Amino acid sequence: MTQRPDDAVLTRTVRRRALVVVAAGSGTRLGLGMPKAAVPVTDRTVLEHALDAVSGVLQLDLVVLVLPREPHAKQQLAATSAVVADRCGVEVLTIPGGEARTESVSSGVRAVQQHAQRKSWSGPVQVLVHDAARALTPTEVFHRVLEALDAGAQCVVPALPVTDTIKRVDASAQVAQTLPRKQLRAVQTPQGFTLKLLERAFSHIDKLPEEEAADLTDEAMMVENLGEKVAVVEGHPHALKITTSLDLLTVRALIAETEGQQAEVPPAVLPGAQGLAVPRVGIGHDIHAFASPEESAQLWLAGLHWPGERGLAGHSDADPVAHAACAALFSAAGMGDLGTHFGADTIGTSRAEYRGASGFVLLSEAAQIVRNAGYRIGSVSVQFVGNRPKFATRREEAQQVLTEAAGAPVAISATTSDGLGFTGRGEGIAATATAVLY
Numbered sequence: 001m002t003q004r005p006d007d008a009v010l011t012r013t014v015r016r017r018a019l020v021v022v023a024a025g026s027g028t029r030l031g032l033g034m035p036k037a038a039v040p041v042t043d044r045t046v047l048e049h050a051l052d053a054v055s056g057v058l059q060l061d062l063v064v065l066v067l068p069r070e071p072h073a074k075q076q077l078a079a080t081s082a083v084v085a086d087r088c089g090v091e092v093l094t095i096p097g098g099e100a101r102t103e104s105v106s107s108g109v110r111a112v113q114q115h116a117q118r119k120s121w122s123g124p125v126q127v128l129v130h131d132a133a134r135a136l137t138p139t140e141v142f143h144r145v146l147e148a149l150d151a152g153a154q155c156v157v158p159a160l161p162v163t164d165t166i167k168r169v170d171a172s173a174q175v176a177q178t179l180p181r182k183q184l185r186a187v188q189t190p191q192g193f194t195l196k197l198l199e200r201a202f203s204h205i206d207k208l209p210e211e212e213a214a215d216l217t218d219e220a221m222m223v224e225n226l227g228e229k230v231a232v233v234e235g236h237p238h239a240l241k242i243t244t245s246l247d248l249l250t251v252r253a254l255i256a257e258t259e260g261q262q263a264e265v266p267p268a269v270l271p272g273a274q275g276l277a278v279p280r281v282g283i284g285h286d287i288h289a290f291a292s293p294e295e296s297a298q299l300w301l302a303g304l305h306w307p308g309e310r311g312l313a314g315h316s317d318a319d320p321v322a323h324a325a326c327a328a329l330f331s332a333a334g335m336g337d338l339g340t341h342f343g344a345d346t347i348g349t350s351r352a353e354y355r356g357a358s359g360f361v362l363l364s365e366a367a368q369i370v371r372n373a374g375y376r377i378g379s380v381s382v383q384f385v386g387n388r389p390k391f392a393t394r395r396e397e398a399q400q401v402l403t404e405a406a407g408a409p410v411a412i413s414a415t416t417s418d419g420l421g422f423t424g425r426g427e428g429i430a431a432t433a434t435a436v437l438y
């Protein structure tokens with residue numbers, strides 16, 4: 001679990017984050033005669049799968065689950081709240097949904113407002129609104145939305161380019177217009193908002209004629225209606241919405257494929273003596289200098305935020321532990337280094353999309369890249385060298401975060417250089433990692 005400040009010592013400016021998961025739909029188009037969130041995808045429900053992406057690393061302060069009113073599904077799904085509360089160390093509220101999706105979201109947002117008042121939250125509040133029906137949305141999409149909000153956007157949607165040609169058709173089944181495909185995007189969730197903007201958006205739709213309000217299919221549309229900007233970040237193909245039985249089949253196939261990949265020995269493994277698979281070992285190294293005090297940079301190390309510690313300088317979040325782990329994975333796969341995949345400051349190839357990117361996101365992407373190349377990750381081990389921060393009390397937490405990012409065990413240790421060299425002089429932090437792939 002990521003460390004959260006104690007309520008008693010919160011300052012006025014602490015940013016709060018709430019996640020509203022709408023799971024109250026009846027699943028009419030799926031046609032299984034039960035609320036969609038309660039449909040078993042595997043031996044687990046749609047909602048349970050959807051909540052797999054929600055962990056402490058998102059630094060949430062509140063999760064609101066908007067559940068069906070149907071008593072059996074409500075009781076079954078409410079039990080998942082304890083699992084999330086435990087995993088994220090966060091309060092989870094369960095509330096009943098409304099007739100339409102917008103009503104369910106509106107109830108969820110009201111629950112956030114009331115909680116914020118009860119807890120005297122006085123700083124900015126970010127709200128993510130997510131469809132339980134997008135059951136396989138990876139954590140990286142949540143991160144992209146949160147990063148855009150942190151960077152100052154007021155409303156953010158994840159989206160993917162469309163692959164069909166889209167036409168507007170009139171009432172007499174004639175094509176009225178072909179829309180320019182290059183500009184089109186299919187929008188997903190979680191959608192991110194500042195609570196202030198979401199409140200304005202909901203009070204605006206209260207004033208709209210009923211028919212117009214009924215045509216609003218997501219909250220970003222309400223924001224567009226207000227004339228405010230909606231930023232777009234990259235979505236993910238796995239974040240498809242389970243709407244019809246074909247979507248459910250697709251989601252089950254994706255899960256089976258992932259489990260199959262984990263069970264099988266991929267062809268990339270080289271046979272060694274007696275035909276045994278030979279693991280591939282990689283090494284990675286990364287160094288970041290401390291930022292100058294004028295930059296007032298935050299320290300991100302081993303996937304964790306270290307309040308009150310001097311920050312490191314870099315194009316991304318400058319987390320040498322996460323970066324060394326990425327480099328070790330690429331090295332083991334024989335796929336180059338960090339610069340090959342993410343660009344590098346030092347040779348002028350750093351990429352705008354990775355400005356401020358978290359170590360968690362980079363390590364998730366690196367792990368996906370080596371998996372896509374057919375490797376299984378055995379384990380990663382990282383040691384960093386630096387005088388500060390004192391690491392031991394947060395080792396468990398850091399290992400959990402980076403293990404989640406890599407999808408494989410990540411062990412982290414720390415040492416000092418006995419006052420010698422640049423780490424000894426407190427000029428920066430260095431990290432070395434090894435990785436084993438099969």
Ligand SMILES: Nc1ccn([C@@H]2O[C@H](COP(=O)(O)OP(=O)(O)OP(=O)(O)O)[C@@H](O)[C@H]2O)c(=O)n1
Nearest residue numbers: 022023024025026027028029099100104132133
């Ligand atoms: N009254 C509603 C309707 C929808 N949703 C949620 O909004 C998301 C997207 O809705 P959709 O896919 O349309 O779900 P259903 O309404 O269940 O589907 P259908 O329209 O086929 O009945 C889902 O996670 C669904 O549970 C909700 O919380 N409350």
Ligand SMILES: C[C@](O)(CO)[C@H](O)COP(=O)(O)O
Nearest residue numbers: 101131187188189217218241
């Ligand atoms: C919010 C949404 O998932 C964005 O694509 C979508 O609009 C929900 O539509 P639904 O008809 O309620 O499933």
